[in-house]
Amino acid sequence: MKLICVENYEEMSSKAAELVEQQILENDHSVLGLATGSTPLGLYENLIRGFKERGISYQNVHTVNLDEYRGLAGTHPNSYRYFMNKKLFGHIDIKLENTHIPNGKAKSVEAECARYEALIHEIGPPDLQILGMGMNGHIGFNEPGTPEKSVTHCVSLDPSTRNSNARFFSDRDEVPTHAITMGIESILKSKQILVLVSGKNKAQAVKRLLAGRISEQFPASFLWKHNHVTLIVDKEAYSLVAANEE
Numbered sequence: 001m002k003l004i005c006v007e008n009y010e011e012m013s014s015k016a017a018e019l020v021e022q023q024i025l026e027n028d029h030s031v032l033g034l035a036t037g038s039t040p041l042g043l044y045e046n047l048i049r050g051f052k053e054r055g056i057s058y059q060n061v062h063t064v065n066l067d068e069y070r071g072l073a074g075t076h077p078n079s080y081r082y083f084m085n086k087k088l089f090g091h092i093d094i095k096l097e098n099t100h101i102p103n104g105k106a107k108s109v110e111a112e113c114a115r116y117e118a119l120i121h122e123i124g125p126p127d128l129q130i131l132g133m134g135m136n137g138h139i140g141f142n143e144p145g146t147p148e149k150s151v152t153h154c155v156s157l158d159p160s161t162r163n164s165n166a167r168f169f170s171d172r173d174e175v176p177t178h179a180i181t182m183g184i185e186s187i188l189k190s191k192q193i194l195v196l197v198s199g200k201n202k203a204q205a206v207k208r209l210l211a212g213r214i215s216e217q218f219p220a221s222f223l224w225k226h227n228h229v230t231l232i233v234d235k236e237a238y239s240l241v242a243a244n245e246e
């Protein structure tokens with residue numbers, strides 16, 4: 001795992017954008033694996049700027065997102081489809097039909113998971129997968145206890161994840177109880193993985209990740225099984241590791 005420590009969120013975001021743009025400039029038909037949450041917002045702002053100011057084009061790029069809430073239609077303001085359209089896709093020249101996110105409203109969740117997993121293999125695997133990390137070490141929506149061999153599946157969200165994502169909803173009870181997520185195995189198939197972690201509230205999780213002990217109880221630790229992972233952390237997220245080094 002390659003570790004890049006930066007000063008703050010802004011620097012993390014611009015460094016990440018540099019790596020994503022490098023990937024696209026090397027191969028304009030790249031498949032990108034994308035994530036939601038607060039963490040990649042700055043990255044997406046930088047990518048939009050790169051498109052507008054430097055003409056970095058996404059015309060031939062395909063994307064697959066990690067996850068979607070079960071029960072929310074793509075038009076729902078809290079769905080990840082809505083998030084991606086608003087925060088990135090609507091501002092760059094990507095073809096919307098080349099962007100993929102699980103359908104949270106699919107009638108049969110099993111069929112949707114199977115369809116999505118097959119799609120990842122059909123167009124992917126991603127050349128570069130962007131990942132954030134939950135405070136409990138979740139990646140995508142793979143909560144503690146998710147087996148390494150998991151593919152796209154429906155999960156029951158951990159109460160701590162629902163609490164922390166409640167900030168995007170008007171009421172905690174509105175946070176869906178389930179989600180569809182790529183599995184650990186689906187994520188690890190990506191050719192390269194770029195993990196972004198920022199802020200003091202993630203310091204404990206970064207410490208646990210960097211301890212290097214692989215455990216189902218901390219899903220991000222499976223990233224140690226991949227040989228092309230870059231982790232960008234800012235000073236605050238790295239603070240507990242730095243305190244140990246002193």
Ligand SMILES: N[C@@H]1[C@@H](O)[C@H](O)[C@@H](COP(=O)(O)O)O[C@@H]1O
Nearest residue numbers: 036037038039132133134140141
């Ligand atoms: N499903 C998403 C993850 O893909 C994200 O990486 C993580 C961290 O979110 P944030 O970046 O807002 O801290 O939790 C969310 O629940």
